[in-house]
Amino acid sequence: xxxxxxxxSQDPSEAANSGPAGYxxxxxxxxxxxxxxxxxxxxxxxxxxxxxxxxxxxxxVLVCHALTGDQYVAEQHPVTGKAGWWDLMVGPGRxxxxxxxxxxxxxxxxxxxxxEGPKETDDATGKPWALNFPVITIADMVRAQKxxxxxxxxxxxxxxxxxxxxxxxxxxxxxxYPDKVYxxxxxxxxxxxxxxxxxxxxxxxxxxxxxxxxxxxxxxxQGTRPTKGLSxxxxxxxxxxxxxxxxxxxxxxxxxxxxxxxxGFDADFQVESYLRYQGISFVERFDANSYLxxxxxxxxxxxxxxxxxxxxxxxxxxxPDGRPTGTPVKxxxxxxxxxxxxxxxxxxxxxxxxxxxxxxxxxxxxxxDKGHDAFLLDVPEFYxxxxxxxxxxxxxxxxxxxxx
Amino acid sequence: xxxxxxxxSQDPSEAANSGPAGYxxxxxxxxxxxxxxxxxxxxxxxxxxxxxxxxxxxxxVLVCHALTGDQYVAEQHPVTGKAGWWDLMVGPGRxxxxxxxxxxxxxxxxxxxxxEGPKETDDATGKPWALNFPVITIADMVRAQKxxxxxxxxxxxxxxxxxxxxxxxxxxxxxxYPDKVYxxxxxxxxxxxxxxxxxxxxxxxxxxxxxxxxxxxxxxxQGTRPTKGLSxxxxxxxxxxxxxxxxxxxxxxxxxxxxxxxxGFDADFQVESYLRYQGISFVERFDANSYLxxxxxxxxxxxxxxxxxxxxxxxxxxxPDGRPTGTPVKxxxxxxxxxxxxxxxxxxxxxxxxxxxxxxxxxxxxxxDKGHDAFLLDVPEFYxxxxxxxxxxxxxxxxxxxxx
Numbered sequence: 001x002x003x004x005x006x007x008x009s010q011d012p013s014e015a016a017n018s019g020p021a022g023y024x025x026x027x028x029x030x031x032x033x034x035x036x037x038x039x040x041x042x043x044x045x046x047x048x049x050x051x052x053x054x055x056x057x058x059x060x061v062l063v064c065h066a067l068t069g070d071q072y073v074a075e076q077h078p079v080t081g082k083a084g085w086w087d088l089m090v091g092p093g094r095x096x097x098x099x100x101x102x103x104x105x106x107x108x109x110x111x112x113x114x115x116e117g118p119k120e121t122d123d124a125t126g127k128p129w130a131l132n133f134p135v136i137t138i139a140d141m142v143r144a145q146k147x148x149x150x151x152x153x154x155x156x157x158x159x160x161x162x163x164x165x166x167x168x169x170x171x172x173x174x175x176x177y178p179d180k181v182y183x184x185x186x187x188x189x190x191x192x193x194x195x196x197x198x199x200x201x202x203x204x205x206x207x208x209x210x211x212x213x214x215x216x217x218x219x220x221x222q223g224t225r226p227t228k229g230l231s232x233x234x235x236x237x238x239x240x241x242x243x244x245x246x247x248x249x250x251x252x253x254x255x256x257x258x259x260x261x262x263x264g265f266d267a268d269f270q271v272e273s274y275l276r277y278q279g280i281s282f283v284e285r286f287d288a289n290s291y292l293x294x295x296x297x298x299x300x301x302x303x304x305x306x307x308x309x310x311x312x313x314x315x316x317x318x319x320p321d322g323r324p325t326g327t328p329v330k331x332x333x334x335x336x337x338x339x340x341x342x343x344x345x346x347x348x349x350x351x352x353x354x355x356x357x358x359x360x361x362x363x364x365x366x367x368x369d370k371g372h373d374a375f376l377l378d379v380p381e382f383y384x385x386x387x388x389x390x391x392x393x394x395x396x397x398x399x400x401x402x403x404x
Numbered sequence: 405x406x407x408x409x410x411x412x413s414q415d416p417s418e419a420a421n422s423g424p425a426g427y428x429x430x431x432x433x434x435x436x437x438x439x440x441x442x443x444x445x446x447x448x449x450x451x452x453x454x455x456x457x458x459x460x461x462x463x464x465v466l467v468c469h470a471l472t473g474d475q476y477v478a479e480q481h482p483v484t485g486k487a488g489w490w491d492l493m494v495g496p497g498r499x500x501x502x503x504x505x506x507x508x509x510x511x512x513x514x515x516x517x518x519x520e521g522p523k524e525t526d527d528a529t530g531k532p533w534a535l536n537f538p539v540i541t542i543a544d545m546v547r548a549q550k551x552x553x554x555x556x557x558x559x560x561x562x563x564x565x566x567x568x569x570x571x572x573x574x575x576x577x578x579x580x581y582p583d584k585v586y587x588x589x590x591x592x593x594x595x596x597x598x599x600x601x602x603x604x605x606x607x608x609x610x611x612x613x614x615x616x617x618x619x620x621x622x623x624x625x626q627g628t629r630p631t632k633g634l635s636x637x638x639x640x641x642x643x644x645x646x647x648x649x650x651x652x653x654x655x656x657x658x659x660x661x662x663x664x665x666x667x668g669f670d671a672d673f674q675v676e677s678y679l680r681y682q683g684i685s686f687v688e689r690f691d692a693n694s695y696l697x698x699x700x701x702x703x704x705x706x707x708x709x710x711x712x713x714x715x716x717x718x719x720x721x722x723x724p725d726g727r728p729t730g731t732p733v734k735x736x737x738x739x740x741x742x743x744x745x746x747x748x749x750x751x752x753x754x755x756x757x758x759x760x761x762x763x764x765x766x767x768x769x770x771x772x773d774k775g776h777d778a779f780l781l782d783v784p785e786f787y788x789x790x791x792x793x794x795x796x797x798x799x800x801x802x803x804x805x806x807x808x
Contacts, residue, residue, distance in 0.1 A: 036667035135667035195651040195675045196643065202676045203639045205669065206683070207611055210632035228614035235607045236640050239600065244744075247599040253706060261704055263440035263539035265609065265696060269703065271599045272606045279610070292669060299673065300665055302657060340648075340744070 023114045026147045038134040045148050046114025047071050047106035051098035052403045059399045060154045061096050063105040064162030064169035067294055068286055070113040073105040079285045085376065088383060095387035099402050106148055108141045110293040118289035130289060131217035138301045142172045156180050158397060159390060163187035163375035168301050174329040175303060175314045183330035183393045185386060188339050188375045190346035191311055192302040200240055201295040204233030208288045217289055230288040231279030238278045243338035243371030247271060311353035326357035332389040333363045336374040426450065427518045430551045442538040449552050450518025451475050451510035455502035456807045463803045464558045465500050467509040468566030468573035471698055472690055474517040477509040483689045489780065492787060499791035503806050510552055512545040514697040522693035534693060535621035542705045546576045560584050562801060563794060567591035567779035572705050578733040579707060579718045587734035587797045589790060592743055592779045594750035595715055596706040604644055605699040608637030612692045621693055634692040635683030642682045647742035647775030651675060715757035730761035736793040737767045740778040
């Protein structure tokens, strides 16, 4: 299934509809310049596509995945065998309708499902990159995606959509390439990582690095795997994805397979065995060094800092007369009332900045007790809002209801 | 300084004012019966006292410490050299005025500062208890404290006060020994540990148990110490003690000793090095197995479950006619508006249950952005509330303003 494509060997005009891809080599002609100063040339970008690009190439939707997500947005995951992680959002008849749109989702650089990252082989040494992989940023991820979009011959994306870290990429797309994005949906996200966000990520990283099997990052060369540390990191993070009411509703103080407490350190409570399962199953599909790199990219994310400390300036572009004007990108910002990791206040800050440049923005705080993970779960109002925004703009853009 | 006292060798009527104690052996005549089924006989209880017991023994205040606290409530800590952990609450002229009250604070059983716990030597084997120490509950801790109070010849405590896990002990005292407590202040606490509370504790325990130096709990016998795992546990817990606004105010995205990010995994952000310091300094003063035992005791705490699932029933006592009536203990329940670990809703549940039995209860939610740790910090309104409640009831109880 993982077909390798050399970007230089394919006619861009045929690249899009040549079938779902495995990975592509990008940056062969001109390397990807990284915020940290280095470059990546001939780097892998693993991606999947769904639906068909229409004749005027106006129906492309880029889906950006979250920290532990991947390119398998609407199909069975090759490792876990589970359904696509955003099956509720992307597919035939879904808000991102694959009968209407050409959907692209790529594994972020730094990731571990085929894109260039610490798990992949460094061609220069023939060994896994491990900690020799350069530290990357959200903007670097987006720059790599842009090279893919160029390769696919898409001059402008109709829509960029994503939640959490995916939402950070959405915002970065709108800021880096305002003329390449018609509309976008940043969901359950923020324009910067907060102190508390950084703190939780640092706990996860320390848990990984405390595992002696991490071997200073060199575990792949040394034949070990820091599964215990990565599992603890996942457990800590997983708590932050759920709201307290959701945990209470789901588990409360219910006991596991027993009528009474055991006065021991086994998992007495259901919430304990649930968390342990989250940790154990995660390490089967994720690379510990990727976890370090991607959490770091999120920590570094701060759109305002890159624009003189004023978030609104991130959304200004040069107008026809050369003077700055508001971004032409149309926004639908969505937050969830019980999300304490990326609370509504962070979305509101984005909306205020967009208002300050008179951008076209709608904003919805969806009432739910499901916490941050709500963007992946069955929250009908959320999908209704997304569908309404996407269909409205698709009609304005003149995108047919079915690809001809 | 750590003077050992054998409870059977001392006249109870002289025990109280014989000077600040080191530890005492209790349960020699009659062992401490544990909720888990076992017993402890001749167990150590380390404690400190401040002030003097008055002639009618009516001015005793028991301070209960939190998860990582100890008996050094109002004096220099012997390990860290820092000031007492509740210097703002306890001392001459403080709300718990040591010129007026006889203050007792004991290290909980299961702890690691001299009381019987996994770090201490099991007399039966001559080796550290480690995981052979019985799993204990909050009620067990309180039962041990009750033996100390009996030894000190105190028929009724004027007041029992504590925050967080200390507040759980306060509630347990009022429920287990309603005739032995005149008034009490459960602060930033709950009548049960929530699913989210349990989840965070489970992450900490898994971090410790993932450390190979933990050696299945036998590290003291094997000459190792699971410092990395314990440090990660502390870091994760520490985030929950602070509010997001407090973290933001204190650190924001400020960088550590540098003008710009380093594109690496060192502590770039101040909040990272702060957390790392919290982890590293904690392992110097705390025992990993104690952390397992005490977090477990908190997880098991559920006052309502022990009373047919109805919290109000926990606060019913037999009246003069034998029929149940409300507790005679007077309550001042205090919560903090930004405490998300033990939110105000948990305190409100306690107050509702007390109201249901027509108990004498006042309730204050103190406005602060300092989070759960507010009960240890300089929050003037909090100390004013505590002072008002304590002074009012001390006057009603006829306790002189200074010990005669």
